[in-house]
Amino acid sequence: MDIIEGKNPVIEALKAGRPISKILLDKNLMARGSADQIVRLADSKGVEIQYVDKQSMDRQSATGSYQGVIAVAATKKYIGLQDLLAMSEAKKEAALYLVLDGIEDPHNLGAILRTADATGVHGVVIRERRAVGITPAVTKASAGAVEYMPVAMVANIAQSLEVLKKKGVWAVGIDMAGETNYSAVDFKLPTAIVIGGEGKGLSDLVRKRCDLTASIPMRGKISSLNASVAAAVVMYEALRQRTSR
Numbered sequence: 001m002d003i004i005e006g007k008n009p010v011i012e013a014l015k016a017g018r019p020i021s022k023i024l025l026d027k028n029l030m031a032r033g034s035a036d037q038i039v040r041l042a043d044s045k046g047v048e049i050q051y052v053d054k055q056s057m058d059r060q061s062a063t064g065s066y067q068g069v070i071a072v073a074a075t076k077k078y079i080g081l082q083d084l085l086a087m088s089e090a091k092k093e094a095a096l097y098l099v100l101d102g103i104e105d106p107h108n109l110g111a112i113l114r115t116a117d118a119t120g121v122h123g124v125v126i127r128e129r130r131a132v133g134i135t136p137a138v139t140k141a142s143a144g145a146v147e148y149m150p151v152a153m154v155a156n157i158a159q160s161l162e163v164l165k166k167k168g169v170w171a172v173g174i175d176m177a178g179e180t181n182y183s184a185v186d187f188k189l190p191t192a193i194v195i196g197g198e199g200k201g202l203s204d205l206v207r208k209r210c211d212l213t214a215s216i217p218m219r220g221k222i223s224s225l226n227a228s229v230a231a232a233v234v235m236y237e238a239l240r241q242r243t244s245r
Contacts, residue, residue, distance in 0.1 A: 002073045003136045005066035007038065012144025014041040019074040022048040026057055026068035038069060047071075062136040076134045076146060078153040081163050084123040087150060088190070091122065095169050095190040096238060099125040101157050101206045102197030103227055106132050110141020111228040112195075113149045117142075119235040120242070123150040127157050131197070157194075161209040164192050173202050173210035174234055176224055182214040187238035195231045 001021065004013050013020060023042055025035050042049050060070050088095035098121050103109050109132050116124055132138060133153065139146050154160045161171045172185055173194040185191075194210055196202035207213060216225060216233055225233070 002075050002134075002139070003060070003062050004071040004073050004139050005061060005063050005069070005136055006140045006143075007035075007067050007069050008143045009139050009146075010038060010069045010071045011041065012147045013071060013073055014038070014045055014047070016147035017045075018076075018147060020045070020047045021072045022050055023072075024050050024052050024057055024060060024070040026054055027051050028054070028068070035069065063140050065140060076139075076151070078134075079123070079150050081125070081152055081154065081160055084125070084150060084152055085164075085167055088122045093122070094188060094242075095164075095167075095192075096120065096122050096187070096242075097125060097164070097169065097192040098123075098231060098235065099157060099161065099164075099171075099192045099194045100127070100131070100197075101194060101202055102127060102131045102200060103195070104130070104132050105198055105227075106135050106137035107141045108198065108226065108228040110138045110143075110146070112231050113138070113142040113151070114145040115228070115232040115235055117145040117149045119239040121149070121235060121238075123152060125152045125154060125157070125160060125192075128153050128155050157203075158205045158209045161192065161194070161206065165209075165211070171210045173207055173213040174216065174230055175202050175207065175213040176215055176218075178213035178215035180212055180214045182216050182234050183237055185212070185214050185237075187241045191238065193231070193234050193238065195227055195234075198227050
């Protein structure tokens with residue numbers, strides 16, 4: 001089972017139809033009327049609500065930032081690369097994926113999933129080892145986007161890029177030393193945007209598997225961006241290109 005914490009993540013889990021066994025609500029939250037929407041949604045889905053004190057919720061919380069609401073839900077299921085490709089075909093759009101080469105900070109992954117949902121990314125690929133998965137902290141940071149963004153967990157990012165490339169997907173690595181300005185990349189083509197891990201960037205093997213590497217211009221004294229910010233900059237450029245006439 002997964003623990004989902006916070007008002008928005010729980011609301012989105014209910015809206016998305018994630019199986020939820022029960023919801024814990026802080027008694028004081030209910031008294032202030034701050035949980036009315038959650039109560040209505042839970043009632044409509046037949047989900048049990050338990051009203052408990054703050055101390056009980058503190059013991060259940062994994063993040064310490066639950067806003068008086070915790071849901072116990074079915075585990076978020078990962079999907080396969082072939083499923084991602086099928087989803088793009090069903091949308092009748094050129095594939096657009098985000099491939100993460102070792103993101104370890106749950107807040108970064110949560111922020112990336114939130115932006116990916118906002119910018120129309122079809123799916124996110126994460127690696128199985130030495131990287132964060134879908135944890136309560138990631139779910140909280142995504143503000144519920146985890147319910148809508150397909151996530152594939154793979155054993156090897158480099159091999160997964162080869163699979164995508166054989167299906168006609170262009171692999172674009174975002175790297176400080178990239179030879180191309182990111183805004184010059186044609187994101188209207190089927191594309192996998194590849195983002196490296198915090199502090200480490202792209203691994204050598206993954207960089208070699210990319211069709212090209214692109215950089216984000218930096219004019220200040222700081223030489224790099226946070227991984228989730230860099231991902232957001234590129235995803236919004238892809239959205240701009242795909243929605244411009």
